[in-house]
Amino acid sequence: MVGQVLDGRYRVDARIAVGGMATVYRALDTRLDRVLALKVMHPALSADAVFVDRFIREAKSVARLAHPNVVQVFDQGADGSYVYLAMEYIAGCTLRDVLRERGALQPRAALDILEPVLAALGAAHRAGFVHRDMKPENVLIGDDGRVKVADFGLVRSVDTVTSTTGAVLGTVSYLAPEQMEHPAAADARVDVYACGVVLYEMLTGDRPHDGDSPAVVLYKHLHDDVPPPSAVVPGLAYPIDELVASATARNPDVRPYDAVALLAHARETRAALSPDQLDAMPPQALAAERGTADDRTSVIPRSLTVRQPPAVPGDEPRDGYHRTSRLESPAPPPPAPRRARGRRAPRGPLVIVAAVLLVLGCGAGVWYINSGQFTQVPPLLGKTEAQARDRLEQAGLDTGAVGRAYSDTVKRGTVISSDPGTGARIRQNDSVKLVISSGPRTVAVPALQGYPLAKARTELKNSGLQPGMVTREFSDDVTRGSVVSSDPGDGTKVRSGSAVALVVSKGSPVDVPDVSGESPADARAALEESGLRVRIDSARVNSEFDAGQVARQSPAEGGQAAEGDTVTLTLSKGPEMIEVPDVVGAGASDATARLEAAGFSVEEDRGLLGLFGDTVKKQSVKGGKTAPKGSTITITIR
Structure with missing residues (x-):
């Protein structure tokens, strides 16, 4: 297709990539003089209504996502057998190119890519859409460093019920288990799973599950957990393992x-890592220059329940999790040298008493600090309230205010935080306060009917919701520009931040009068009397009407428009004159066929004598002359 111009507008300059459904080209929009990416469906698929519908659904879905990390769709159309999307062109490469060139990435670089990807998918999820085909090939990295998500070709509404007969959409290595078992029930969490696999691949340079065939990979996704990245990259920080495991x-x-939600977890993980942990160079990195030893690695924190090895004299505690308090009885000081001075009062009993008191005091301190008087708050985050109470009871602690x-x-019903926090030193029998999750905040959709669109949008934002897609329809009851209804409807409980679609009134419908064949002045007067505006198109067309009269109108006569809408009038440049065929001497049926094929209507004049004849003796316009296209030619038959 290179060199072709699609739809009289898009000049194809070069091929960028080929996929299962379409080929992507770099093209020039000759109308706006800008470079863009043209995604053209394979012609063999354009005859399949299902594929075409999915292709067009991508355009409509992405067009609703005005997000800086989503590749924007500018236009959609068809030119013959070519169905295409005109999209934003990103000069750069894909994440797959980066991984192929560099192998594994540092945690900081992996999070720098993951976070804008999650921001883009988060916008899609909150708008009610699931991507379902997240993989490194669909993550674009521009030359300016911008990260964008592309290829929403498999996108569908969260609430859509599909008629898929067992077919699984997406790439095998990134499919969530439920996508294989129940494809129609897949929701936003399949994108979360795929992002977890992509993060694992960025950190280790390889996919978590491999096999000789797609079936083997599918089986592993169904039956095996994704291993922690630290099993492949020694020294990778524990919060990274937790992030991958969660996703x-x-x-x-x-x-x-x-x-x-995953983006929030990723940001918490970044905040929990030290600069050295974020910049640790994985041994799988191919092109990046590695640092030396200690400044590029970090030890994974061990569990609080693991006993520490005996402290080495002079060592500092390894980290905040493993500090211990060790008090030892001081060794008795060396005896003072005797001096030959004058006689002094005997001090033996006092020294003995002081030493005993010192030993007892130190022993009591050691017992008080290291015995059962103190304990540590066990890990409670993510546990149910009942589980948290049991753990506190096992640790000898009481449950305080909840x-x-x-x-x-x-998740709703599980612990968000505790006071004191996990690992804090606390006396036995003291209480620990818990904060339990009530899940996402839900709000009721406010009553918006009759509100002007701007005010309705403000009300939604004040209620913690987002204005969604706006459609317009006629209404006899609601004034033009005001809200007719919302979806979800008034009073419906939805998650805070959800998008609410609005239906806005176009006002009462107005019947459009027929002004074809009238002069522009008379047509304008008739339309304006009906409450409509008039625009006269500069182009003119041939028609049955005289030059300068109205040839056609849009909307057409009998259609409906809202008061104040514009009706476009196209004026006639007169009828098209065409040559009349000579049919004298021909049979009646043959003459009629030839005249109609030339664009004329035919009327027969048989008279009394023509009842028994079948030959054309005369025609109203002689052969070789011109007449208006569509006019009537009378043939006399004798």
Whole structure:
């Protein structure tokens, strides 16, 4: 297709990539003089209505996502057998190119890529869409460093019920287990799983599950957990392992419920890592220059329940998790040298008493600090309230006040935080306060009917919701520009931050009068009397009407428009004059066929004598002359 111009507008300059459904080209929009990417469906698929529908659905879905990390769709159309999308062109490369060139990435670089990807998917999820085909090939990295998500070709509404007969969409290595078992029930968490696999691949340079065939890989995704990246990259920080494990849990109920929740977890992970941990160079890195030893690695924190090895004299505590308090009885000081001075009062009993008191005091301190008087707050985050109470009881602690708070990242009914926090030193029998998640904050959709669109959008934002797609329809009851209804409807409980679609009134419908064949002045007067505006198109067309009269109108006569809408009039440049065929001497049926084929209507004049004849003796316009196209030619038959 290189060198062709699609739809009289898009000049194809070079091929960029080929996929299963389409080929992507670099093209020039000759109308706006800008470079863009043209995604053209393979012609063999354009005859399949299902594929065409999916292709067009991509355009409509992405067009609703005005997000800086989503590749924007500018236009959609067809030119013959070519169905295409005109999209934003990103000069750069894909994440697959980066991984092929560099192998594994440092944690900082992996998070720098992951976070904008999750921001883009989060916008899609909150708008009610799932990508379903996240992989490194669909992550574009511009020359300016911008990260964008592309290829929403498999996108569908979260609430859409598909008629897929077992077919699984997406790339095998990044499919969530539920996508294989119940494809139609897949929700935003399949994108969360795929992002976890992509993160693993960025950190290690390889996919978590491999096999000789796609079936083997599918089986491993169904039955094996994604291993921690630290098993492949020694020294990788534990919070990174936790982030990957959370995103790739085989049970979707354990994963963050959408990309927004995973983004919050990713940012918490970044905040928990030191600069050295973020910049640790993985041994799988191919092109990056590695640092030396200690400044590029970090030790994975061990569990609080693991006993520490005996302290080496002079060593400092390894980290905040493993500090210990060791008090030892001081060795008795060396005896003071005797001096030959004058006689002094005997001090033996006092020295003995002081030494005994010192030993007893130190012993009591050691017992008080290191015995059962103190303990540590066990890990409680993510546990149910009942589980948290049991753990506190096992640690010899009481459960204090239990509060509740909304959380977009922590599952309803589980612990968000504790006071004191995990690992804090606390006396036995003291109490620990808990904060339990109430799940995402839900709000009721406000009543918006009759509100002007701008005010309705403000009300939604004040209620913690986002204005969604706006459609317009006629309404006799609601004034033009005001809200007719919302979806979800008034009073519906939805998650805070959800998008609400609005239907806005176009006002009462107005019947468009027929002004064809009238002069522009008379046509304008008739339309304006009906409450409509008039625009006269500069182009003119041939028609049955005289030059300068109205040839056609849009909307057409009998259609409906809202009061104040514009009706476009196209004026006639007169009828098209065409040559009349000579049919004298021909049979009646043959003459009629030839005249109609030339664009004329035919009327027969048989008279009394023509009842028994079948030959054309005369025609109203002689052969070789011109007449208006569509006019009537009378043939006399004798």
